Amino acid sequence: MPAFWWYLQRLTGAALALLLIVHFWVEHFVSENLRRGDLTYDAIRTRISNPLWQTIDIAFLLIALLHGLSGARNILLDYSRIGRRGARIATAGFIVVGAVWAWWGIEAFKDLR
Amino acid sequence: MKDLLRKYSGPFSGMFAHWIQRSTGLLLLFYLFLHVRTIYALSQGPAAFDRAVGQFRGPFFKLLEIALLGAVILHALNGVRITLLDLGLPHQRQRRLFWTWSIGLGALIFLAGAIPLFLSSVLRR
Numbered sequence: 028m029p030a031f032w033w034y035l036q037r038l039t040g041a042a043l044a045l046l047l048i049v050h051f052w053v054e055h056f057v058s059e060n061l062r063r064g065d066l067t068y069d070a071i072r073t074r075i076s077n078p079l080w081q082t083i084d085i086a087f088l089l090i091a092l093l094h095g096l097s098g099a100r101n102i103l104l105d106y107s108r109i110g111r112r113g114a115r116i117a118t119a120g121f122i123v124v125g126a127v128w129a130w131w132g133i134e135a136f137k138d139l140r
Numbered sequence: 141m142k143d144l145l146r147k148y149s150g151p152f153s154g155m156f157a158h159w160i161q162r163s164t165g166l167l168l169l170f171y172l173f174l175h176v177r178t179i180y181a182l183s184q185g186p187a188a189f190d191r192a193v194g195q196f197r198g199p200f201f202k203l204l205e206i207a208l209l210g211a212v213i214l215h216a217l218n219g220v221r222i223t224l225l226d227l228g229l230p231h232q233r234q235r236r237l238f239w240t241w242s243i244g245l246g247a248l249i250f251l252a253g254a255i256p257l258f259l260s261s262v263l264r265r
Contacts, residue, residue, distance in 0.1 A: 037222075037223045037226060040216075040219045040220075040223065041220075041223065043216075044216050044219070044220065047212065047216070055257075062256075062260055063260055063261060063264065064197070064202060064205075064257075064260065064261035065197070066193055067190060067193075068182065068185075068186035068189040068190055069186070071182060071189075088176070091172055092172075095165070095168065095169040095172060096169070098162075098165045098166075098169070099165075099166065099169055102162055102165075102166070128173075128176065131176055131180060132176045132179065132180070134180065134183055135176070135179045135180045135181075135182045135183050136182065136183075137183050138182065138183055138185070139182060
């Protein structure tokens, strides 16, 4: 299905719009400290120790990476002439970068579980 | 031909929206990199994390944060516009939709967020 990534970009985009509103709300508006822009370790631990929030945040990261790296790949393939083989190598590169980046973000929560 | 040239060239064509989408997209991806880099300090304990976020408390970074809000709103609203056009909204309306929806509504939402952010975190009142 050649249009798979094209559809996925719309779906992940719509999901990100909703998740971002939630993210913005919980990180900037729910307490006096947060409204001042003072995020602390304890505020995050309280939220992330809840498995539901942890799932939402990790899903948010994975969807953002899928959307962002897929978009970056589109830009690269549009403006370069690397051919089909080159495109496959680039795609593999983006997948590796995405996997490392996802692991990096998920590891951040390892002491908060 | 003249009409076509006017339609597809110059700063007010769909190309402008396309570049905005691509450049804000790359900026947001770069931001996500910095964001995960900061958040990773959570795994090094409270002191390390509070030091890491402490770097971004100055007024300069708060202004950058407001700029980030602008980039997010532009990218999100324009992305919704692209999706609606893909879903069958008439393409004759794409340009007007860009200025009213992506820029107009975007500016309103931006101000609604930017003004309180500016007052509370840049001026700290």
